[in-house]
Amino acid sequence: MESLYRFSHDIRVRYAEIDGQKIVFNAHYFTYLDVAFTEYMRELVGSIWVKDPHSLHFDPVLVKSKVQYRKPAVLDDLIRVFVRVKRLGTSSLTVECLIKRENDILIEAELVHVNYDLELKQSVPLPTEIKAKIREFECI
Numbered sequence: 001m002e003s004l005y006r007f008s009h010d011i012r013v014r015y016a017e018i019d020g021q022k023i024v025f026n027a028h029y030f031t032y033l034d035v036a037f038t039e040y041m042r043e044l045v046g047s048i049w050v051k052d053p054h055s056l057h058f059d060p061v062l063v064k065s066k067v068q069y070r071k072p073a074v075l076d077d078l079i080r081v082f083v084r085v086k087r088l089g090t091s092s093l094t095v096e097c098l099i100k101r102e103n104d105i106l107i108e109a110e111l112v113h114v115n116y117d118l119e120l121k122q123s124v125p126l127p128t129e130i131k132a133k134i135r136e137f138e139c140i
Helices: 026-045 128-138
Strands: 005-011 060-069 080-087 092-101 104-117
Touching: 005 026, 026 060, 026 080, 026 092, 026 104, 026 128, 080 128
Parallel strands: none
Antiparallel strands: 005 080, 060 104, 080 092, 092 104
């Protein structure tokens, strides 16, 4: 399944991320997904995206998420977050993610981000350059 993904990012589970059951608290998986998506975009666009996304007219906001929890991660696990853009719309992108620990699938997720303009306070089309970089990287 991870053969569909051209990008992944490793994260180690820290003590502050586990709950009373000694497993990763569910909300922390969204942080892992966000970190991996940020690294995915850094890979495609460069660090300018992280430092000044407004200069690229690309400021994605999460508007929808669907997560299937399969197995828990625990303290000190080294997990790998796989990220790929599955679909590009006019102002949105659909991102598919997979979180694995070795051969175990822990999480399957689908996230929809919309490009947002802070001044206009509304969604705006994805920049042509960003779409081109994603299409080239993902071969879509």
